[in-house]
Amino acid sequence: MSTIPHSLIREFPEPDIALAEWTRTMKRSVLREMLAVVSRPGILSFAGGLPDPKLFPVKEFAEAVSQVLASDAKALQYGPPFLPLKRHIVALMAQRGVICSEDQVFITTGAQQALNVLTHLFLNDGGQVLIEELVYSGIQQAIAPFNPDILTVTTDLQQGMNVDKVEVHLLAGSRPSFLYAISEAHNPLGVTLSRDRKQQLVALARQYGLPIIEDDPYGLLRYESSAASPMRALDEEWVFYVGSFSKILAPALRLGWIVAPEFLVSKLTVIKESSDLETSAFIQRSVSAYLDAGHLPAHLDRLRQTYRLRRDTMLEAMAREFPPSARWTRPTGGMFIWVELPGHVDTAQLLWPAVEELQVAFIPGTAFEATAGSNRTDAGHRAKNCLRLNFSNCSPDTIEEGIGRLGTLLHKYC
Numbered sequence: 001m002s003t004i005p006h007s008l009i010r011e012f013p014e015p016d017i018a019l020a021e022w023t024r025t026m027k028r029s030v031l032r033e034m035l036a037v038v039s040r041p042g043i044l045s046f047a048g049g050l051p052d053p054k055l056f057p058v059k060e061f062a063e064a065v066s067q068v069l070a071s072d073a074k075a076l077q078y079g080p081p082f083l084p085l086k087r088h089i090v091a092l093m094a095q096r097g098v099i100c101s102e103d104q105v106f107i108t109t110g111a112q113q114a115l116n117v118l119t120h121l122f123l124n125d126g127g128q129v130l131i132e133e134l135v136y137s138g139i140q141q142a143i144a145p146f147n148p149d150i151l152t153v154t155t156d157l158q159q160g161m162n163v164d165k166v167e168v169h170l171l172a173g174s175r176p177s178f179l180y181a182i183s184e185a186h187n188p189l190g191v192t193l194s195r196d197r198k199q200q201l202v203a204l205a206r207q208y209g210l211p212i213i214e215d216d217p218y219g220l221l222r223y224e225s226s227a228a229s230p231m232r233a234l235d236e237e238w239v240f241y242v243g244s245f246s247k248i249l250a251p252a253l254r255l256g257w258i259v260a261p262e263f264l265v266s267k268l269t270v271i272k273e274s275s276d277l278e279t280s281a282f283i284q285r286s287v288s289a290y291l292d293a294g295h296l297p298a299h300l301d302r303l304r305q306t307y308r309l310r311r312d313t314m315l316e317a318m319a320r321e322f323p324p325s326a327r328w329t330r331p332t333g334g335m336f337i338w339v340e341l342p343g344h345v346d347t348a349q350l351l352w353p354a355v356e357e358l359q360v361a362f363i364p365g366t367a368f369e370a371t372a373g374s375n376r377t378d379a380g381h382r383a384k385n386c387l388r389l390n391f392s393n394c395s396p397d398t399i400e401e402g403i404g405r406l407g408t409l410l411h412k413y414c
Contacts, residue, residue: 022145044402045361046389049187049335055306056250057290057299064289068282075285078277081107082284088291089243089257096219097229098241103262108272109279111217111244111256115142115180118213118240118258120271122177123148130169130176132161133382134368136187136215139180151176152370157329157338160186160193163200170208178211178240183230185218185334188368188388192332198231205238217244218334220300223308225332232259245287247335248300253283307335313396314389314403321407323414335392338365340385342414347387350413358405363388 068075086102093100108114119142123129129143133152143150151174153165161181169176181201183193193201205212214231232241241259249255260268272278290296314337318328328339341347347364354360365383391399 020145022147043355043359043361044394044398044405046391046394046399046402046406047361047363048390048393050390050393051247051251051303051335052306052393053250055303057295060293060295060299061249061286061290064293065286068285068289072285075282077281079281081105081279082281082288084292085284085288088288092220092243093232093241093259096216097233098259099233100236100259101262103265104236104259106258106260106265106268106272107279107284108256108258109276110246110251110254111215111242112138112142113254113272113275114242114244114256114258115139115213115215116275117268117271118178118242119143119146121264121267122211124177128174128176130166130174130179130210131370132181133370134189134365135180135370136182137368139213139215140371148177150370155186155189155191157189157191160191160197161201163197163204166201167204170204170210175208176210178213179205180213180215181231182215182218184216184228185221185331185336187218187334188336188363188365189338190329190331190334190336191338192228193231195228198228199234202231202234202239205235210238212239213242214239215242217242217247219243220248221303221307221335222333223304223311223331237261248296248303249287249290253287255279255283255287307392310391310394310396310399311337313399314391317400317403318407321403323407323411325414326410335390337389337391339387339389341387341410343385345385345413347385350387350409354406354409358409360402360405360409362406 083102085107086105089105090100090102108117115138123143123146125146127146127148128151129148130151130153131139132155134155151169153169154162156162160183166179179201181193183198185192201212204210212231216230219230230241232239242256243259244256245253246256258268311331315328315330318326318337318339322339325342326339328337331337347362348366351362351364354362365386365388368388369383394402
């Protein structure tokens with residue numbers, strides 16, 4: 001159910017045109033609905049999952065674009081995946097502890113397309129999918145046309161996905177088409193899957209023939225120590241890695257990738273071609289030229305330093321301003337902090353006083369609940385008293401101000 005006031009949602013009459021059956025229950029992501037409303041001018045927003053546009057490498061990327069346009073007319077033509085870009089991705093994967101070849105790298109139009117392509121690869125109509133109870137909404141949009149049976153597991157806020165519960169489903173005879181996991185700096189929870197749980201999950205994947213879609217948009221944004229290797233580093237057969245340039249360069253580039261077994265790349269190609277034929281040659285070559293110039297390491301260092309400061313500023317402000325009954329995660333990377341309030345609090349009901357009276361915004365936890373499937377547990381209630389805060393897109397001063405305002409509201413209701 002949407003948490004947006006009815007007066008703010010535009011409605012249209014149902015058409016007489018016969019539409020596909022799955023569209024009868026199709027709804028826009030509650031998260032996207034919320035962002036459209038709470039991103040109004042004047043709002044101090046902790047709602048989005050946005051990198052700070054002031055940190056985009058505009059000058060260096062403009063130089064790369066100019067170079068490509070001046071020297072490479074094929075950049076504006078149809079073309080196959082750009083091999084030099086694949087080589088750069090192989091090097092990036094090595095930084096994450098993953099050894100792969102160019103032939104295992106599949107270029108996509110953003111990470112969301114990667115999720116869509118992999119869903120089409122694995123999932124039959126009415127098939128089973130295994131996800132966490134609180135999960136990135138994009139995977140739910142990718143699987144929705146297949147009307148799947150969604151199996152869910154809980155997530156521990158210290159160690160990540162409850163892998164024992166995954167095994168319970170498998171021992172009971174469930175055979176999901178795939179398991180979806182954000183193993184590093186989870187969206188929305190901010191938690192990182194422990195190494196022991198990664199190893200346990202990979203062992204289950206091998207034992208039961210369970211593909212794992214490992215979504216890793218935040219793995220290069222680690223603020224504590226060297227990032228732990230993703231599950232793909234533990235297994236090349238059952239782990240399908242999804243990476244993205246959105247959070248480390250700019251979202252509008254719409255450039256991502258999959259690392260998959262080489263023999264499946266031809267099938268991924270056919271699936272992708274039905275959607276957009278190919279990823280922009282211009283964007284591929286421009287990003288590759290930017291990487292050729294060697295700018296990325298310094299850029300990543302700047303992102304890590306800036307976002308670490310903002311994370312720490314938010315955590316310190318929360319400790320000072322929030323009521324003692326509030327609890328929250330301390331992420332080691334990424335962009336999000338998850339907050340749990342006393343059980344009687346409904347954060348969806350708090351959002352509108354926050355926006356209208358205090359001009360500060362967050363995302364209520366219910367926006368991330370798995371929304372379908374006969375095996376869901378505690379449907380519609382698990383995250384009622386929770387909220388997600390983003391720290392990457394606000395300056396430290398703005399964070400201090402916004403958390404102060406939000407703390408005033410929480411003291412009133414907690």
